[in-house]
Amino acid sequence: MADIVIVGAGHGGAQCAIALRQAGFEGTVTIVGRECEPPYERPPLSKEYFAREKTFDRLYIRPPQFWEEKGVCLMLGIEVTAIDPASKQLTLSDGSSFGYGKLVWATGGDPRKLPVPGGSLSGVHGVRTREDCDTLMGEIDGGAKNICVIGGGYIGLEAAAVLTKMGCKVTLLEALPRVLARVAGPELSAFYEKEHRDHGVDLRTGATVEALEGEGRVTGVRLGDGSVLPADAVIVGIGIVPAVAPLIAAGAAGCNGVDVDEYCRTSLPDIYAIGDCAAFACDFADGKVMRVESVQNANDQATCVAKAICGDEKPYHAFPWFWSNQYDLRLQTAGLSVGYDQTVVRGSPDARAFSVVYLKGGKVIALDCVNMVKDYVQGRKLVEAGVSPNQQRLGDVSVALKELLPIQGDTHLRNGGAAV
Numbered sequence: 001m002a003d004i005v006i007v008g009a010g011h012g013g014a015q016c017a018i019a020l021r022q023a024g025f026e027g028t029v030t031i032v033g034r035e036c037e038p039p040y041e042r043p044p045l046s047k048e049y050f051a052r053e054k055t056f057d058r059l060y061i062r063p064p065q066f067w068e069e070k071g072v073c074l075m076l077g078i079e080v081t082a083i084d085p086a087s088k089q090l091t092l093s094d095g096s097s098f099g100y101g102k103l104v105w106a107t108g109g110d111p112r113k114l115p116v117p118g119g120s121l122s123g124v125h126g127v128r129t130r131e132d133c134d135t136l137m138g139e140i141d142g143g144a145k146n147i148c149v150i151g152g153g154y155i156g157l158e159a160a161a162v163l164t165k166m167g168c169k170v171t172l173l174e175a176l177p178r179v180l181a182r183v184a185g186p187e188l189s190a191f192y193e194k195e196h197r198d199h200g201v202d203l204r205t206g207a208t209v210e211a212l213e214g215e216g217r218v219t220g221v222r223l224g225d226g227s228v229l230p231a232d233a234v235i236v237g238i239g240i241v242p243a244v245a246p247l248i249a250a251g252a253a254g255c256n257g258v259d260v261d262e263y264c265r266t267s268l269p270d271i272y273a274i275g276d277c278a279a280f281a282c283d284f285a286d287g288k289v290m291r292v293e294s295v296q297n298a299n300d301q302a303t304c305v306a307k308a309i310c311g312d313e314k315p316y317h318a319f320p321w322f323w324s325n326q327y328d329l330r331l332q333t334a335g336l337s338v339g340y341d342q343t344v345v346r347g348s349p350d351a352r353a354f355s356v357v358y359l360k361g362g363k364v365i366a367l368d369c370v371n372m373v374k375d376y377v378q379g380r381k382l383v384e385a386g387v388s389p390n391q392q393r394l395g396d397v398s399v400a401l402k403e404l405l406p407i408q409g410d411t412h413l414r415n416g417g418a419a420v
Helices: 011-022 064-069 128-143 154-165 188-199 245-249 293-307 373-385
Strands: 002-007 031-033 072-076 080-084 089-093 097-105 109-111 146-150 169-174 201-206 209-213 220-223 228-232 233-236 240-244 269-271 276-280 289-291 321-326 331-337 343-348 353-360 363-370
Touching: 002 011, 011 031, 011 293, 031 245, 080 245, 080 293, 097 240, 128 233, 146 154, 146 228, 154 169, 154 188, 154 321, 188 201, 188 321, 188 353, 188 363, 201 321, 331 373, 353 373
Parallel strands: 002 031, 002 097, 031 072, 097 269, 146 169, 146 233, 169 201
Antiparallel strands: 080 089, 089 097, 109 240, 209 220, 220 228, 276 289, 321 331, 331 363, 343 353, 353 363
């Protein structure tokens, strides 16, 4: 029995425990984690760790001894398989039970499997855990050179960039007409497609996978046109499935993850949910109920819940931001481009330094900034302020974005901008 049980030892779970102690919570706190490792950072798995630029000990969110020092019990290598909200009891994968006072569900999700024949062959990998990456790196060390990456989202693109730098022959397959189609505009998609091709990646859009071939171990990828690509290993990066089955079975509301209110509470008493598995009405997407898969969201929701448990209950209203490293490119995203109806490009994609500004009804709602740190820092303030700037000036890279912010106490933008 623990006063607070946190299920999930990723970013959200770790941050919730940290924030509870920072807020002065003195009760018992237990983190239940499926992996045997103490909480560690996930984004470097497909970047620095995969590229062997960081050793695993540098990925720990806090040194392993921190948790004992703060009185946080880690129950690792075990899962929650069932919840009884009435008795506040958890059933664990070893058959034992464990009680809670309040429960925080922070399990994230599992890599979505490729739903084709051969999808479970050896040599087919996700990139979600240390074990995933260690297994794949071992195969590359053992001679795997032809690597097929399925999925043109950020995970797939980041993995392709690292593998290319390691000397592998990489083919990247995206079923949609362009990469990043679900999260970015065509300008950014075209830029990254060119970058990867220029670095030697065989990047194919509109490419469907019919089957993975091999006897026991994958040897090839059969495409919709009947052709077969040789593959020593396959990485599948087609999204995640929210890990919420015990919550839904216990009666929690939700269809794409588990639904939470503005305080991250589920429909079950004394049970919260945070991070990749939690669907909420997002203030920065016109109240659309959605999951936001980012470290920022997991951490900020964790802090929101910790404060609420300690009596400081405030609605969740954190600004969303993301990042991605590919080759020598640093992409920083501010806001959510959901429902945009116009884009404005600042700078030059050919110079590998530019920003795509997303507008909806003339208002700035998000920015994708490639090697443009000042645009990212100043642009997020445009999003937060709900600015509708003069678009000619918005596209003029010689005009600092801070100059388009409203003058304090005025309803007009600086230097002749449109009204806010």
